[in-house]
Amino acid sequence: MTLAVSGISFPAFALGMLLMEVFSVQLGWLPSIGADTWKHYVLPSLTLGAAVAAVMARFTRASFVEVLQEDFVRTARAKGVRETASNPAIAAQAATEPVRTPWTEFWRKFRKQHLAMGAGVFVIALALIAILAPHIVPFDPENYFDYDALNAGPSAQHWFGVDSLGRDIFSRILMGTRISLEAGFVSVIIGAIIGTVLGLLAGYYEGWWDRIVMRISDVLFAFPGILLAIGIVAILGNGMINVIFAVAVFSIPAFARLVRGNTLMLKHLTYVEAARSIGASDWTIIMRHILPGTISSIVVYFSMRIARADMVTAPHVAIFPSLAIFLTVLALPTIGALPAGPRNSITDVTGVTVGHATIAGGDIQTGVTVVRPHAGDPFVDKVPAACAVINGFGKSVGLVQVEELGVLETPIALTNTFAVGAVAQAQIRQAVAANPQIGRAWSTVNPLVFECNDGFLNDLQAFAVQDVHYEAAYAAAAETFEQGAVGAGRGMSSFGVKGGIGSASRVVLLADGTQRTVGALVLSNFGVTGNLTLAGRHIGAELAKALAARAPEPEKGSIIMLLATDAPLDARQLRRLALRAGHACDAGPRHDTRIASRPAVPSRRRQRGTSHRARAVPCRSRHRPRRQHAPRIDRTDLTHQMRILISADIEGVANVFHPEQTRAGNAEYERARRWMTAEADAAVRGAFDGGATEVLVNDSHGGFRNLIPDSIDRRARFVLGKPRYLSMMAGVDGCNAVCMIGYHARAGSRGVLAHTINSFAFTRVWFNEQELGEAGLYGALAGERGVPVAVASGDDVFIKETKPLLPHTTFVETKQAEGQNAGTSLSPEQSCEAIYAAVKATVQRGHFSMPLRIQAPIVCRLQTQTPALADLFCQWPALERVDGTMLRFAADSVEHAVRMLNSLSAMSAMLR
Structure with missing residues (x-):
């Protein structure tokens, strides 16, 4: 420290003068230009480095002393580790540990980009050459002339040869x-x-x-x-x-x-x-x-x-x-172009298949084309979808539903204008045959059919397309399919000549080294002959003259574009993709309808209670003739913010079986709340590792102050304490999905610690004759706000009763109930690992289950534990008494009903 303090206190200028005295006067090592010796760099190097060394010595000493006081160093001393070996080595390593900052994070990511690193090394090499050029040039570039070697080629003496003036190149x-x-x-x-x-x-x-x-x-x-x-x-x-x-x-x-x-x-x-x-x-x-x-x-x-x-x-x-x-x-237009997929078609997106049914005979020239997002049932394994009508009035079926729900529930069908109803009916029949609960216990199905008018070549009034043609196209769907005048493209025409169906794909290499595929399928039925441009050459006018004798087709047009990708985009991002489709070109007046679709991503490994499927998005556009001008391009970026709400209860947590474990004030509770916190933390980590940008944790048990925040990932934010608005769903607004962790079965069931909201107040609760537990009540509350339940964990009874309500939610079974206070459980570690994996995989897929929606108005019936509680609740004028323990009331929304139930729960404390 004496040397360090002396170095710091000694003025840098005086230090430099002292060093100059030693090296320049005593040793004669003067800085000079030239490459005769490297000793000329000693003086400036030592002059600049001496003062810096003193500062670094003090900083390193401070960190070194602090680390030597840490517990792990003391433990090493207690074990007899040599003082001069391990302890200083460990302390030195910790003292010089780099601080993680945004700049170090940038460097860490930059190092993984091998191409960028190679370019960086090359640039640094050029910089070093430029700096050292006066010292490393073999000849004076201006004053050296070798007249005996004018225009000589490369040689041992002149590596790059000699120019016409004799200068070394x-x-x-x-x-x-x-x-x-x-x-x-x-x-x-x-x-x-x-x-x-x-x-x-x-x-x-x-x-x-x-x-x-x-x-x-x-x-x-x-x-x-x-x-x-x-x-x-x-x-x-x-x-x-x-x-x-x-x-x-x-x-x-x-x-x-x-x-x-x-x-x-x-x-x-x-x-x-x-x-x-x-x-x-x-x-x-x-x-x-x-x-x-x-x-x-x-x-x-x-x-x-x-x-x-x-x-x-x-x-x-x-x-x-x-x-x-x-x-x-x-002259080399392919430079920089993205490579096509193996088939250069939409089916290069894994899971997507296309099939045609063509009807060709006499005046009948039409058909059906079916695009399947994956090999499974789209109603069960829904995929994210979005649509965009750029400039048109198409007679399609399902556009509004896709835009509202953001998912695809059937294959995408293409046909002629008058066949839309028949094909949509065939899609509905197919979905109902595979899922008999549709329209009864489950919601209805939303078919998706797009059309173009092929009346110029086809007799529309023949109504040739029937159910069997859709079924044939569906059965024929394959990765390899015909293009041109087939299926729905049979009767189409473009620019006064034959139109039809075409497809292409491109492979995109992302910064992290992964590859994503984008595929497109186009049904072309637009444009007048005079506007045709082919390979950059405007040939429409010449073609129109050649076809002048033919009866002209009326000026009209449609174009349907289906886009598919295996990139993890949600419906909002897919809509942006749909809006951008086709914006870079304009073929003049036409009826232009564009559908951007992301048909299915590859099927992924199934987990209990869910299937991991790829996504699809349709993009269709239909528009009236418009002026010839370059369209305005939407330049919105695809930056995606994903917000996840974790609602954490305790009764469904692994190894929690007894009421004492759920009530504050005893050792059993303290242990159980740590398990609860660990499972919530596993869900938080899984969400972030799956791609979430924000995670909110809602403490949803008892007094809502059970979680231990400093034992949960520091990136999370918390909702604690009561009373509060929306109770177990507080914070749901603005979220992409909810994860219910540690939930339990409804009151009256055989599940572990089963109850509904308040075991003292209610024995059973119904919404419109549908009996619900807390998962159903709060899942419907989230669904009313458009937020689905992505993952739910709890015992087997909870999963069995909740799955019909949330058929596409990923469930994690933490234990099996053998009674109200007994069962077989996973270990805390196993439970956390399962929750982490389920949440990460679900969030990583980027699409979630359908929100749970209950039709309003709602008639809520509830059964109390005792007639005395019913007497108390009846003091509220909105409640009607049905019998000794049964009450009911009307609500205009799920939120209204849930808030009423929570208020009644609070009232019940008067009779405890």
Whole structure:
């Protein structure tokens, strides 16, 4: 420490002078230009490093001393571990452990991008070459002339050969790298730093900061960048410094606007608002939360600007060679195109199959095409779906239901306009045959049929399409299928010539190394001949002349587009995909209907009580003729926020069997609440690891203050205490799904600790003659808000009675009931592992079960434990007494009914 304190207290300037005395005067090691010896670097290295070494010594000592006091070090001493070996080694490792910050997280992710790392190494190598160029060039690039080797090729002496003036090409390239580094890298990094700072200030503070920065940017953007740089150099004069300044000036507004846009978006995210609410300074928020979120955009744009900056230094040198390169690249249009899937069709998305039934004879030229999202029953294994009508009035069936529910319940069918009813009826019959409960115990099914008018080639009034044709197309569905004038495409026409069905696919490689497939199937029935463009050439006018003698088809048109992907998108994101479909092209006047569909993702391994299926989304568009102009493209990004609510009760937790374990004030309860907390934590971790961006934990037992928050993943937020609005579903608004952890069977059943809301108050509860427990009551409350129950855990009796209400929910059996207070249970560890796996897999799939909906108005009947309780409850005018212990009341919503029941539960305390 004496040396460290001396090093810190000794002025850096004086230290430098002392070292200069030793190395320059005493040893004669003077810094110089040249590569004759490396000793010239000793003086500046030691001068700069000596002061830094003292500071690092003090920091490391402080951390080292602190770590040596930790328990694990004391334990090592107690076990007799050698003091000079293990303890200092452990302490040194802990003392120098890197701090995890957004920047280290960025580096950790960047290292996994091998291509980016390779490019980074190459750039660093170029930078080192540029810096060391004066020391490593074999010949003077300007003053060396080998007249005996003019235009000589590569040799041992001249690696890259000699130019027409006798200069060594390799030496000139090395020095040219240095000049490019100065002109390009330095100027752009100056512009990036200044622009980033201005963008952060403008986006974060807005107001006058934003107005000033944006107006200056507008002025600079009014001039072409190269002309602006040339103008600045013309005013200031020649010289590298002036060139760097000019390039930096025209780089500033580009970086400022880029960073400002990202900052405006990031500053309103939840984690930034949370940092602000706990008193974090603006500087901390900007540096730790906002800047790391923009760094990827800055790096990409920075790399693009360097090449442009190099060109500005000598534009005439770059323009003509680059023009030649541009023309060459233009001749290779496949460069940069995404690769097609193995079949180049929609069936490259795993699980998707397509089948046709074609009717061709005389005036009958029509058919049916069926797209199956997966091999199973779509009504049971629903897939996320979305649709978008871009500009039309199609006579399709099921669009409203898909838009409202966000799922697909049947295969997607395509046919002619007059056959929509017949095909929809066939879909309903098929679904009911497979699921007899549809329309009775279960909700109805929503068929999905799209149509195009093939009346120009087909006799629509023949009503040729029947149920059997849909069934034949369904049975024929396969991964390999015909395209062209088949199925629903048989009678279609486009641009005055034959239309039909076509399909394609593309494979996308994501940043994490995974591959995703996007497939498309198009039913084409639009466009007039004069507007036809093929392979970039407008041939419509010539074709129209050739076909002038033929009777023209009326100007009309439809196009149906089905999009399928195995990417984990939800209905909201799929709608964005549907909106974007086909926006990049315009064929002129047509009736354009686009359906974006994500037909099924591959079937995944089944877990108890659920099936993991892929998703599908249809995209269809039907529109009237519109003017020929480029459509406006929706540029909304696909950023997805997934919010999960964990509602945690205790009676369904593994190894909880007795009432004492559920009541505060005894050792049994303390142990049980730890198990409850562990299962809630497993659900939280599973949700986050499955892709959730926010998880809210609702303590849903007793007084709602049982969970131990510091034993749960720190990323979660909590809802604790009572009374509170919505009780066990508090926090459900805005969530994508609910997970019910530790739930139990309803009152009157054989389940462990079975009851409904309050075992003292109620023995049974019915909604519209449907008996419900807490899972049914609160599942319906969440469903009324459009939120489904994704996962539920509890004993086998709970699962058996709840599954008919929530047939597509993933259930986790934590124990088997053998009585009200007896049973066989998983260990706490096994239970947590099962819950974690179920929640992670369900959230990772990205689509959830249908919300539980109970038709309002609701007649609620309840049975009390004693007539005295019925006497008490009847004091409420809304309740009608049916008999000694039976009451009923009417409610206009599930929320109304649940709030009434909770109020009655609270009233029952008067008779305890």
